[in-house]
Amino acid sequence: MKIVTSAIIGNGRAVYLGDELGRGGEGSVYEVKSDSTVVAKVYHQSISVLKQEKIKTMVGLKNESLLGFTTWPVDVLRNSNNQIIGFLMPRLAGKAIHSLYSPKTRLNEFPKATFPFLIHTAANLARAFATVHESGHVIGDVNHGNFYVTDKGTVMIVDCDSFQIVSHGTQYKCEVGIPMYQPPEFQSISSFRDVDRTYNHDNFGLAVFIFLLLFMGRHPFSGRYLGPGDMPIEKAIKEFRFAYSNSAAAKMMQPPPGTLTLKAMPSNIGTLFERAFSTEGTGQGRRPSAKEWVAALSSMADQIKRCPHKEEHSFPNILGSCPWCELEGKTGVVLFPTLVALSNQSLSTFRLETVWAQIVAVSSPGVAPALPIVSIKGINPSQTVVVQARTRKRKKYLSVVPSILGVTLLFLYPAGWIFIVLASFIFTIALRDSDGSQLKQELNQKYKEAEQAWNQLSTRWAREAGYEAFSKKMSELENARREYQGLVSQRNERIKKLESTQKNRQLYAYLQRFRIEDAKIEGIGPSRKATLESFGIETAADINVNAIRQVPGFGPSYTRKLSEWRNRVERNFVFDPKLGIPQSDIANVDREIAAKRKKLEQELLAGQSQLTQISNQIKVRRNAIWPELVNSANRLAQADVDRKAL
Incomplete structure (x- = not known):
């Protein structure tokens, strides 16, 4: 294949291409030496006249709104024969959306991402769809490789040359699509070549990706099928078997274990998902539009509260307790990175000696006085x-x-x-x-x-x-003080443990680099890969026989194929004792220690006021109850004397 080093743009000027930035099945993306704000997509093979016309038409349809959310073609690239061989487009920033909605990659790729950030990103994804639709176009091939997210939550749609475009009465089709993101209407077709795509079709895929973002990478149609046989995602979509629906039982479906339910979301969000994935949605314009999602998600962003136990957890305020704490406890998977800036540790003004001196200076209420003695001595009958x-x-x-x-x-x-x-x-x-x-x-x-x-x-x-309430709080503060003093030792012990398991951790980190999604495993296509991901199996490191047995449709044959692939990957692993502990592991330890330090500091800083309040409350109650006790003792003694006198 001839390597392209230059091309001619629309005004006849030559541009020179630099390094290859990425390669796909259809073409490669190159740097443009004269302009760092754009890149060049060059097709591997000559494209049809119709495709050339489509690219030229798209360049003419570009506008600021589209360029704000897509890598829309901004100029054509021609060869010396004046044939269009590619196009210029805005340089892409961000990372693939699956690295955000997948909890395991999110910790490394988006270390500041919280649940509100996911909501914000979902709303921006809907805004991107709305912009394309308002311009009169249809995305068509909605899939996980088409959306990129920046660390600010902005979304860019790529591969725009596959969109369905209409201009001056001419329609240029979207001829491709991945079934697991396509609506039920398309699950029985063999080719998209002659299909007229609509906004309503796009809206199904939009709902799928919003669900993936809000439900930690779980596909809405991947769940436990309670009927006979297998239920791959494509078949579940075709039969409207939304695994998280309030009526999922009627479709013989259940969500996978360790997942949220639809009731964990505000009711209007749940209703939109039900509309998007039900038979009702197949009617023209019946699925929630991109604008409806923008409004609902913006409203949801204002209905979020912070978890009282973990600063990195936020959740809908309709819930009484934090669902993320519960899921992390059940699955052992950390869903959100700890929100502690390690660089701020040295700037802390907390001084344990000063704070503890203030705590011990609080006046104790002392042990409660003994009860008044009920004595009949000196009491005469009434x-x-x-x-x-x-x-x-x-x-x-x-x-x-x-x-x-x-x-x-x-x-x-x-x-x-x-x-x-x-x-x-x-x-x-x-x-x-x-x-x-x-x-x-x-x-x-x-x-x-x-x-x-x-x-x-x-x-x-x-x-x-x-005295018990005061004593209990003092004991808690003493424990917090001891734990705070032991944080350095605790960190050292954890680092030593990492050193002792260095080989296993290197192997685990190595296996995590190999995503099942990117692997070629016989018989395991995009649908089955999505099913595995819905059950928490994303990389070679996640593969073990017991875990795979929990996934519907994965019997001995698929288990063997996955295990063999993992073994092939593992055979290439070489332990390097010189590498030491990965900095990411040390950073994780430091983040957890820093989070614990912050929590203990907050507890100790509040200790003085809490102890003072408890002490004052005890004293006030004693002053209020004591006269009642004395009167009650006198009444009891008088009653005793009276009954014995008669």
Whole structure:
């Protein structure tokens, strides 16, 4: 193949090409020596007259809006025979979008990316689609290689020469497409050559990529199929088996393990996904448009709250707890990089000695005073009880009189015994102390109530006026202080551990460089690769038999092929003890230690005010409860004396 070193642009001027920057199946991209803001795409083979006309037409249709979101052709490139062999386009910045939505590559490629950044990028992707559509064009071949993202979240669409273009009544088709990003309407066609693409078709692919961004690289149609046989992504799309749908069970689908559910998103976002992936969406213009997504995602960006446990975690405020903490706990995969600037460590004004001196200077409330003693010593019965006791005693003596009188009369008048007995009984009943018995019951009841009130107050005293809350907080601060003092040792231990596992870590880092997506593995095409990625298997380092067994449709044959590929990759690994620990591993340790340091500093800095508040609260509660306790003790003692006096 002839190497092109120069070409002629539209005004007849020659441009000279520099180094090859990239190579694809259709052409290569080169530097332009005279202009660093543009690059040259040169086709490997001669292109048809129709394709040449398309490129020329696109150059004429360029505008600032399109150039803001795409690598749109800005000038033609011709050879000496005046044939178009390529075009100039804006120089591309950023990285492929899959390196952002995949958690494992995001940590290295986008070390500052947070969930709000993903939302921001998704909105910009929708803006890019909207710009193309507003210009009257259709992207058509929506796929993971067509979108590039900068560290500011701006999105550029590449391979614009494959777009479907209409100009002056002439339509230039988009003749290609990857099925796993194409709508159900296209899953049965054998060629895109004669297909009229629409904005609605693009909107399906847009929804797929927004889903990939928000759901950590999971394809919306890759899940667990509960029916018989396999369910590849293309078939799932064709049969509208959206794995995350609220009605997924009716389609015999479940999301993969360790993933979000649709309910983790604001309801309007969930509704847009349902519309995009349902039978309803096949109607012309029924899928959410790019502008609808821009509005919904912009609104979502204002409904985000920060995780109280990890600064790098943010999530929709409709959720009660952080979903990322839960997913990281379940899967062991770090989803977002730690947001700590290592360079700021030396600038910290935190001084442990000063902060700790302020903490220990807080006045302790001390151990709670003992409860008042409930004593009946020196307490006299109440006046009512004294009067009733005298009456009762008098009636007790008088109650003997009828009996004595009755015996005497029986002795004097034995014949009238029945009248004498009856009269004695009547007198005895008349002198019975009914009032005293009722009062006795009342006094016993008062004692029980007084005793219950005393017990309740005693429990409240122990709970609210005790020293335990202050002691617990002080203990927590002491632990935080010890942990802070041990951070240097903790870092050294972790570095030593890295050194001891240096060979394994070098191997792991080496295997991570080989993405399954870029590999040629027999029988495993884009759809199956996307399925693997949805189940967390992205690189050679992720391949193990147990992990693959969890993926639907991957039996012994595919497992063997993947394992063989991994083994081939591993055989080329050569351990180099001179390399030492990878700087990325050390940086990860330092980020985690720095995050822990920041958290401990915040805890210790808040310690003085928290201890002061706890101490003051305990003192206030003691002052409030103590008089109640004294009164309750007195009431209990009085009730005890009263009930015993009667």
